[in-house]
Amino acid sequence: MKPDLEVVQIRHGESFKAWSHGYPFHTVRWHFHPEYEIHQVVATDGRYFVGDFIGEFEPGNLVLTGPNLPHNWVSDLPEGATIPLRGRIIQFSEEFIGGAMKVLPELSGIGALLESSRRGVLFASRTSRELAPLMEEMMEAQSVRRIELFMAIIGILSRDRDARPLSSPSYLPDPSGYMSAGMNKALAFIRENLTRPFGEAELAAIAGQSQSAFSRSFRRHTGMSLVQYVKRLRINLACQILMSDEQATITDICFEVGFNNLSNFNRQFLAEKGMSPSRFRRLLADNINAARAA
Numbered sequence: 001m002k003p004d005l006e007v008v009q010i011r012h013g014e015s016f017k018a019w020s021h022g023y024p025f026h027t028v029r030w031h032f033h034p035e036y037e038i039h040q041v042v043a044t045d046g047r048y049f050v051g052d053f054i055g056e057f058e059p060g061n062l063v064l065t066g067p068n069l070p071h072n073w074v075s076d077l078p079e080g081a082t083i084p085l086r087g088r089i090i091q092f093s094e095e096f097i098g099g100a101m102k103v104l105p106e107l108s109g110i111g112a113l114l115e116s117s118r119r120g121v122l123f124a125s126r127t128s129r130e131l132a133p134l135m136e137e138m139m140e141a142q143s144v145r146r147i148e149l150f151m152a153i154i155g156i157l158s159r160d161r162d163a164r165p166l167s168s169p170s171y172l173p174d175p176s177g178y179m180s181a182g183m184n185k186a187l188a189f190i191r192e193n194l195t196r197p198f199g200e201a202e203l204a205a206i207a208g209q210s211q212s213a214f215s216r217s218f219r220r221h222t223g224m225s226l227v228q229y230v231k232r233l234r235i236n237l238a239c240q241i242l243m244s245d246e247q248a249t250i251t252d253i254c255f256e257v258g259f260n261n262l263s264n265f266n267r268q269f270l271a272e273k274g275m276s277p278s279r280f281r282r283l284l285a286d287n288i289n290a291a292r293a294a
Contacts, residue, residue: 003070004220005184006033008091012236016092016150018138023075023086026220032070032173036097036117038090038153039063040128040135043083044075050120051167062128063166064157066117067094068173088135090153110158118173120166127160182207183217194233195258200226234258235272238265242281250277 006027010017017035021027023044030049041061048057050071057073065071075086097114101107113121131153138149157163186207189198203226204214218226234257241253248256254265269277 004029004031005187006031007187008033008035009232010035010091010093012239015096015147016090018088018090018141018146020085020088020139023077023083025086028072028074029220030070030072032068033091034067035091035093036067036114037065037071038135038157039065039071039073039087040089040131041073041087043086044077046073046075046077048073051171051173053120053166053168055122055166060125060128060132062123062131064113064117064121064123066114066120069118069120069167070173071120088139090135090138090150092150107154110154113154113158113163116163116165119169119171121157121163122166123157123160124162127156127163130156182209183214186214186218190230190233194230194237195256197258197260230258231268232272235269238269238277239273239280242277243284250281253277 008017020042039062041057041059043059045056045058048055048061048063048071050063050065051069061073063071073087075083077083097107097110101111134149134153134156138146138153141149186203189203189206200215201211203218204211207214207217209217215226218229224232237257238253241248241256250266251262254262257265259265259268266276269275269280273280275283
């Protein structure tokens with residue numbers, strides 16, 4: 001069975017994604033993504049799958065998976081049961097960690113850990129206990145504190161001498177086969193044509209699926225509808241323009257990012273960011289002025 005691609009969205013202004021989820025949850029499936037993932041189980045036990053490895057997990061299970069390595073954790077729960085918090089996760093890209101290692105030569109020591117993660121790495125229970133409060137704090141951390149916690153977590157992982165690989169040495173994930181699948185073509189089309197009009201029927205044709213099948217598959221891959229996904233990407237693009245072009249009007253930005261109605265743009269921006277575009281710009285200006293005055 002081919003794994004699904006999980007689209008990991010790292011927000012603008014952040015270097016990595018830190019989040020938690022309960023069970024059941026839409027990402028609980030056989031899947032992969034280009035990002036590294038630190039995955040710590042908080043509650044439940046069951047079976048987990050990493051590459052060609054199958055094992056039993058319990059609370060405290062702590063694993064690092066490398067880029068494009070398929071994985072999944074399946075909890076043993078009675079039918080219909082739900083868990084509000086099953087695990088905490090940190091996901092970061094090769095570009096981020098590679099860039100950090102170039103700037104900070106002291107990080108060269110984590111190279112072996114990152115290489116081992118391509119087979120999946122299981123850490124000792126004592127390492128998981130040491131990391132637990134840091135992972136919990138990370139879920140709500142802001143600004144510089146996020147980086148402090150990330151470096152502390154990576155440092156602890158790199159010093160675990162009892163960590164062991166999971167999948168076999170001969171297991172080599174080949175994302176080329178599933179990266180070329182129709183859904184990934186559709187996702188690439190969205191990125192390349194984000195600011196122009198397109199619809200689900202057009203994307204379904206690109207993916208080689210019926211419109212109803214594409215709709216179900218898209219939600220399974222991204223955890224949201226096409227409309228929600230495109231809206232979020234367009235709002236994020238609007239934020240980048242607001243931060244980089246002081247001369248662009250809100251109206252100009254609205255149409256530039258693909259909205260065709262200013263009132264709808266303002267409403268969607270408010271829903272996504274918790275403030276209007278104009279307030280976003282004012283707060284940004286206040287921040288810049290405060291930095292200049294300091």
